[in-house]
Amino acid sequence: MATVSANRLAVxxxxxxxxxxxxxxxxxxxxxxxxxxxLLASPEGKNVAKIILYGSVARSEAEEDSDIDxxxxxxxxxxxxxEDARLLAWDVSLAESEYISTMVYPLNTVxxxxxxxxxxxxxxxxxxxxxxxxxxRRLTAQNNYQLALDYIKSAELTREAGQIRAAxxxxxxxAELTAKSFLALVVAELPTRHGSIIGLFSDVFIMQKQMIxxxxxxxxxxxxxxxxxxxxxxxxxxxxxxxxDGIDLARDMTDRLRRYLAETAVMKRxxxxxxxxxxxx
Numbered sequence: 001m002a003t004v005s006a007n008r009l010a011v012x013x014x015x016x017x018x019x020x021x022x023x024x025x026x027x028x029x030x031x032x033x034x035x036x037x038x039l040l041a042s043p044e045g046k047n048v049a050k051i052i053l054y055g056s057v058a059r060s061e062a063e064e065d066s067d068i069d070x071x072x073x074x075x076x077x078x079x080x081x082x083e084d085a086r087l088l089a090w091d092v093s094l095a096e097s098e099y100i101s102t103m104v105y106p107l108n109t110v111x112x113x114x115x116x117x118x119x120x121x122x123x124x125x126x127x128x129x130x131x132x133x134x135x136x137r138r139l140t141a142q143n144n145y146q147l148a149l150d151y152i153k154s155a156e157l158t159r160e161a162g163q164i165r166a167a168x169x170x171x172x173x174x175a176e177l178t179a180k181s182f183l184a185l186v187v188a189e190l191p192t193r194h195g196s197i198i199g200l201f202s203d204v205f206i207m208q209k210q211m212i213x214x215x216x217x218x219x220x221x222x223x224x225x226x227x228x229x230x231x232x233x234x235x236x237x238x239x240x241x242x243x244x245d246g247i248d249l250a251r252d253m254t255d256r257l258r259r260y261l262a263e264t265a266v267m268k269r270x271x272x273x274x275x276x277x278x279x280x281x
Contacts, residue, residue: 012033016128033128035100049075151171152171169227171249
């Protein structure tokens with residue numbers, strides 16, 4: 001919700017106070033607040049992870065004809081949210097006679113910016129909304145789970161077509177995505193190297209929590225080795241059994257992840273501290 005603070009040139013957007021340079025700047029910030037409120041209240045608003053204001057309005061250099069430039073970072077499937085953001089921005093623009101320019105990108109872009117545009121926007125921009133980290137991690141795990149299921153289907157199809165290299169590679173992608181999903185629920189930062197992901201996954205869920213079979217760690221390491229051969233060693237002897245074991249492992253892991261997501265959701269609902277801090281209560 002947008003409100004004007006004690007300083008009439010300061011605008012509050014979703015609990016964050018943005019200081020306005022002058023009345024023109026304040027006006028544009030209030031229009032931004034209206035758009036943010038509408039976007040978060042939309043059906044796809046639950047997938048919005050971060051909103052950043054950038055450009056001249058963020059730098060307090062707005063002129064009369066300056067656009068209100070907004071970056072939206074989201075989880076899940078982006079096309080629907082992208083269309084909603086575009087339509088809502090247009091509606092607010094028409095109602096307020098201020099043009100809002102929106103661009104929607106996956107949340108991973110924040111963590112792995114791939115060009116100078118994003119680096120500049122993050123440096124000079126202002127964050128006006130951010131989903132709670134715990135919620136981001138959970139939604140990331142859920143989205144990775146769905147993607148892993150797609151990879152498993154692809155691995156099965158390529159195995160049936162006799163494309164063993166592709167089947168092994170895709171099965172590993174599914175298994176690693178699932179391991180990363182498990183980790184996303186319990187650690188703040190994920191490793192970036194394949195071996196480190198497997199090592200941390202095994203340490204946390206086999207050694208510490210003892211909630212998955214000890215054989216999964218060894219099978220994951222073997223699948224990673226087979227994947228390396230499938231990708232880079234033309235002379236490697238790769239068999240259908242290798243692909244099948246990789247697919248079976250990925251399927252077992254996704255099934256356990258599905259149950260773990262359900263278990264942790266129940267634990268969260270039953271936690272009185274969580275309920276006390278939940279704004280819906």
